[in-house]
Amino acid sequence: xxxxxxxxxxxxxxxxxxxxxxxxxxxxxxxxxxxxxxxxxxxxxxxxxxxxxxxxxxxxxxxxxxxxxxxxxxxxxxxxxxxxxxxxxxxxxxxxxxxxxxxxxxxxxxxxxxxxxxxxxxxxxxxxxxxxxxxxxxxxxxxxxxxxxxxxxxxxxxxxxxxxxxxxxxxxxxxxxxxxxxxxxxxxxxxxxxxxxxxxxxxxxxxxxxxxxxxxxxxxxxxxxxxxxxxxxxxxxxxxxxxxxxxxxxxxxxxxxxxxxxxxxxxxxxxxxxxxxxxxxxxxxxxxxxxxxxxxxxxxxxxxxxxxxxxxxxxxxxxxxxxxxxxxxxxxxxxxxxxxxxxxxxxxxxxxxxxxxxxxxxxxxxxxxxxxxxxxxxxxxxxxxxxxxxxxxxxxxxxxxxxxxxxxxxxxxxxxxxxxxxxxxxxxxxxxxxxxxxxxxxxxxxxxxxxxxxxxxxxxxxxxxxxxxxxxxxxxxxxxxxxxxx
Numbered sequence: 061x062x063x064x065x066x067x068x069x070x071x072x073x074x075x076x077x078x079x080x081x082x083x084x085x086x087x088x089x090x091x092x093x094x095x096x097x098x099x100x101x102x103x104x105x106x107x108x109x110x111x112x113x114x115x116x117x118x119x120x121x122x123x124x125x126x127x128x129x130x131x132x133x134x135x136x137x138x139x140x141x142x143x144x145x146x147x148x149x150x151x152x153x154x155x156x157x158x159x160x161x162x163x164x165x166x167x168x169x170x171x172x173x174x175x176x177x178x179x180x181x182x183x184x185x186x187x188x189x190x191x192x193x194x195x196x197x198x199x200x201x202x203x204x205x206x207x208x209x210x211x212x213x214x215x216x217x218x219x220x221x222x223x224x225x226x227x228x229x230x231x232x233x234x235x236x237x238x239x240x241x242x243x244x245x246x247x248x249x250x251x252x253x254x255x256x257x258x259x260x261x262x263x264x265x266x267x268x269x270x271x272x273x274x275x276x277x278x279x280x281x282x283x284x285x286x287x288x289x290x291x292x293x294x295x296x297x298x299x300x301x302x303x304x305x306x307x308x309x310x311x312x313x314x315x316x317x318x319x320x321x322x323x324x325x326x327x328x329x330x331x332x333x334x335x336x337x338x339x340x341x342x343x344x345x346x347x348x349x350x351x352x353x354x355x356x357x358x359x360x361x362x363x364x365x366x367x368x369x370x371x372x373x374x375x376x377x378x379x380x381x382x383x384x385x386x387x388x389x390x391x392x393x394x395x396x397x398x399x400x401x402x403x404x405x406x407x408x409x410x411x412x413x414x415x416x417x418x419x420x421x422x423x424x425x426x427x428x429x430x431x432x433x434x435x436x437x438x439x440x441x442x443x444x445x446x447x448x449x450x451x452x453x454x455x456x457x458x459x460x461x462x463x464x465x466x467x468x469x470x471x472x473x474x475x476x477x478x479x480x481x482x483x484x485x486x487x488x489x490x491x492x493x494x495x496x497x498x499x500x501x502x503x504x505x506x507x508x509x510x511x512x513x514x515x516x517x518x519x520x521x522x523x524x525x526x527x528x529x530x531x532x533x534x535x536x537x538x539x540x541x542x543x544x545x546x
Contacts, residue, residue: 079214079215079216080215080216080219080220080378081215081216081378081381081382081384081385082216082220082374082375082377082378082379082380082381082382083374083377083378085370085371085374085375087367087370087371088370088443088446088447090357090363090446090447090450091447091450091451123137123138124244124531124536125137125244125248127344127346127347128248128344128346128524128527129344130251130344132251132333132336133248133251136247136251136320136324137244137247137248139324139325140240140243140244140247140323140324141240142325143324143325143326144243144323144324144325145325146239146243147236147239147240147243150232150235150236150239150240151236153232153235153236154229154232154233154235154236156232157225157228157229157231157232157233158229158232160225160228160229161222161225161226161229163225164218164221164222164224164225165222165225167211167218167221167222168213168218168219168222169210170208170209170210170390171208171209171210172206172207172208173206173207174204174205174206174207174395175203175205175207176203176204176205177201177202177203178200178201178202178203179200179201180199180200180201181199181200181201182196182199183196199399200398200399200400201397201399202396202397202398202399202400202401202404203395203396203397204395204396204397204404204405205393205394205395205397206393206394206395207391207392207393208390208391208392208393209389209390209391210389210390210391211387211388211389211390212388212389212390214385214386214387214388215381215382215385216378216382217378217379217382217383220375220376220378220379220382221375221379223371223372223375224372224375224376224379225372227368227369227371227372227375228368228369228372230368231365231366231368231369231372232365234361234362234364234365234368235361235362235365237361237364238361238362238365241361241532241535241536242532243323244536245528245529245531245532245536246319246323247320247323247324248528249524249525249528249529250316250319250320250323251316251320252338252521252524252525252528253312253316253521254313254316254317254320254333255336255337255338256338256517256518256520256521257309257312257313257316258313258335258336258337258338259337259338259339259517260309260514260517261306261309261310261313261335261337262335262337263510263513263514263517264302264305264306264309265306267302267510268299268302268303268306271295271298271299271302271506272299274295274298274299274489274502274506275292275295275296275298275299277295277493278291278292278294278295278499279292279295286495287499290499291498291499294499294500294503295499295503298503298506298507302510317331317332317333320333338517338520338521338524345464345523345524345527346527346531356453356454356457356534356535357450358535359534359535359536360449360453360533360534360535361535362449362453363446363449363450363453363535366442366445366446366449367446369442369445369446370439370442370443370446373435373438373439373441373442374439376435376438376439377432377435377436377439379435380428380431380432380434380435381432383421383428383431383432384428385420386418386419386420387418387419387420388416388417388418389416389417389419390414390415390416390417391414391415391416391417392412392413392414392415393411393412393413393414394410394411394412394413394414395410395411395412396409396410396411397409397411453533456529456532456533457530457533457534459529459533460526460527460529460530460533461530463522463526463529464523464526464527464530467519467522467523467526468523470519471516471519471520471523474512474515474516474519475516477512477515478509478512478513478515478516481505481508481509481511481512481513482509482512482513484505484508484509485502485505485506485508485509488501488502488504488505489502
């Protein structure tokens with residue numbers, strides 16, 4: 061009879077332990093659009109239009125920077141994952157979040173401890189109200205208790221805590237991937253900035269050489285009486301200004317090189333990159349595949365991280381809800397207790413005690429209600445953050461699609477403007493040498509030609525930066541399938 065009652069109690073306990081209070085998590089709908097407002101540039105679109113990404117599409121997966129076809133960039137990018145200190149910190153945070161799962165999961169099992177002690181006590185025969193005939197020479201107490209404490213998870217509080225810890229670890233993993241994506245993109249942009257500075261340096265080097273020849277020409281004409289002194293001073297001023305611009309470029313290039321060194325985990329003194337100018341006549345602008353909003357949500361690590369934080373916040377509501385219900389814990393103690401080492405472990409020295417305990421808060425002046433309201437508000441905040449991240453993602457994609465479209469047209473227009481300025485410069489130099497025009501016309505078109513040539517380089521760098529930013533906005537090569545199932 062007793063055995064049957066015990067089995068019934070255990071079955072009832074197990075059934076109760078399967079209960080779970082609080083809301084079940086369901087991913088809230090994000091604010092999405094049926095398509096992007098900005099169409100991709102013509103060079104990006106496939107023949108049959110702006111297509112959604114497919115699982116077989118590998119152009120944006122893995123080492124996306126290889127699309128720029130630059131061996132030096134590839135060599136630098138592979139060092140980011142292994143040497144960048146920001147990534148190391150994010151990876152350590154992920155390991156800590158993963159360890160938190162095990163820490164929280166330990167609450168699903170009982171806690172067992174041991175507290176052995178040995179003591180000897182002699183009562184004083186002269187203490188107040190103590191019969192002197194009971195005094196002795198002392199007694200020993202040899203104890204070896206084993207304690208067991210176990211909270212039975214009736215309402216799912218512990219299970220929800222484990223789930224919340226797991227989802228936080230997944231969010232931390234998404235943060236790690238987001239840091240990787242951001243740092244790889246930052247390195248690519250710094251690298252293109254460096255190569256832009258190299259191209260500007262080469263352009264200004266060539267310009268200084270040309271201005272030196274022009275200065276020599278004006279000096280020869282002045283000495284021959286064919287030109288005034290003002291032509292010489294104008295030519296000298298133009299040459300000096302070009303030299304100033306060339307010197308100023310050294311600061312920008314040095315800063316780009318230092319930034320690259322830090323990104324790959326090196327002191328700036330240990331990295332020197334040889335000048336390699338960008339070829340603005342044939343830039344390598346990668347063809348990025350079209351991506352629909354659903355795929356965007358899968359590729360963005362920051363969106364995936366915010367979604368996991370929403371799931372974790374939802375578990376906190378259930379944990380707060382469980383505080384309204386009674387808790388059931390099981391405590392037990394067993395061991396041996398003797399008066400000396402000789403009888404410490406004798407069978408008659410055994411002792412034990414076991415029993416369940418219920419506890420329920422009857423009045424807390426609204427503390428539990430306030431705690432639940434806090435978790436609901438925090439969950440609502442994570443939902444808003446998630447939706448804002450999605451909106452920001454769409455904005456970034458639209459911004460960079462628009463930038464690439466506009467810059468593609470602007471680059472063609474700038475090429476034509478540069479060609480016209482160079483042609484005009486050649487014309488006025490010839491007319492000056494023939495004595496038809498003043499040197500002021502030459503100076504004017506020298507300035508115009510140089511400005512247009514520099515604009516060519518600026519637009520090319522902006523197109524490369526916009527390509528990198530678009531890849532980053534599309535999530536690079538990362539998707540939610542890489543979140544570990546912890």
